[in-house]
Structures are given as structure tokens and as C-alpha cells.
Amino acid sequence: MSLYGTQKLLFHLNRDPAVQKRYRDDLPALLDDYDLVAEEREAILAGDVGKLYVLGANGQLLMHFAALLGMPWADYIEAMREGVRRHGPVRAGIYAMTTSTDEKVAGV
Numbered sequence: 157m158s159l160y161g162t163q164k165l166l167f168h169l170n171r172d173p174a175v176q177k178r179y180r181d182d183l184p185a186l187l188d189d190y191d192l193v194a195e196e197r198e199a200i201l202a203g204d205v206g207k208l209y210v211l212g213a214n215g216q217l218l219m220h221f222a223a224l225l226g227m228p229w230a231d232y233i234e235a236m237r238e239g240v241r242r243h244g245p246v247r248a249g250i251y252a253m254t255t256s257t258d259e260k261v262a263g264v
Contacts (some may be wrong), residue, residue, distance in 0.1 A: 158190075158191045158192055158193050158196060159196075159211065159212045159213070159248050159249055160191070161190040161191035161192045161196070162190070162192060162196045162200070162208065162211065162212075162213055163213055163214055163217055164190060165186075165187070165190045165192070165200070166208075166213060166214075166217035166218065166220070166221050167217055169220070169221060169224060170217060170220040170221070170224075176224065179224070183200075183201060184201070187200060187201070195207075195211065196208070196211060199211065203225045204235075204239070205218055205221065205222050205225070205227065205232060205235040205236065205239065206235040206236055206237075206238045206239020206240070206242065206243070207239050207242075207243055208221070208239075209235070209236040209239045209240070209246065209251070210239045210240060210243040210244065210245070210246050210247060211247060211248065212246060212247055212248030212249030212251065212252065213249065214249060214250065214251075215236070215251065218232070218236070219232060222235070
């Protein structure tokens, strides 16, 4: 997985108006500039915040991506929860889960 490429794209989308314009004008061409695996590319094309979360994308970067998509805050939080329900535990990055979704961690 090329988590770095995904997070680099999300970072650029958050900060660079030229990248935001390319996102709106020709997303497939923009994605060609980043080292992404098919699963990441498909999630970005679909605006699937939950899948990107499960793939390991940083929540701070995803929060801004969700805003770019016009997603309200509550929907963003629910998208991450739904991503775990649909695709399983977070696979990589700082949010990686070492337990199943129904196990309690630290008694919580």
C-alpha cells in the first residue's frame, strides 16, 4: 500500500488551490501524479472517506478532504465508523487497530 502517496495527495488538496482546481477539473489526471494503489485510487475517486480511513489516512487530512467534498462534520465521523464496519479494522498508520471491531480496548 502507498499510504504516503495518499496522504501526500490529501495534504496537497488541503493546502494548494491549484491542486484543488485540478481535483475539480480532472481528478483522474491528478491522481496519476501520486503513487497510489488501485484501492486508494478507487476510494479517492468515490470520495469514500471511510475506506480511506481504514486504509490508514490521517484523520486530520481526511477532515479537510471531507470538507472539500461538502460533508458535514457528523457525516464525516459516521463515514469513518461505517468504513470500519464495512471494510474491517484500520490497516495502517497511526490509527491501526490491533483488535476486532467488537473487542473492547482498555475496558472501553
